Amino acid sequence: MDVPSKTYERRYHASWAAKYGLSPLAALRSWVVQHRAAFQAAPRDLLVAAAADIARRLPLVAAREPTRRHRKHFAWLLGWHLRLAGAIAARSVQ
Secondary structure, three states: OOOOOHHHHHHHHHHHHHHHOOOHHHHHHHHHHHHOOOHHHOOHHHHHHHHHHHHHHHHHHHOOOOOHHHHHHHHHHHHHHHHHHHHHHHHHHO
């Protein structure tokens, strides 16, 4: 099996970002870095957009061949989905 190199993956992600711009999760990360705050303090629209983006991506990742790498990616996305859902729910209670 031919495994893509890290260089190829970096080029692919860089070209994807140049073509489509930052994903909502990456935009949330940029906000957190810029404001030096926890992601829970981000504006609600950023949190909702990131959660919706992850919810769209989860089925696509789940449908892939269940390699260790894809299972780790799915677990990572699912973890972020749970964190964002918790942050949005906490904001709704306040």
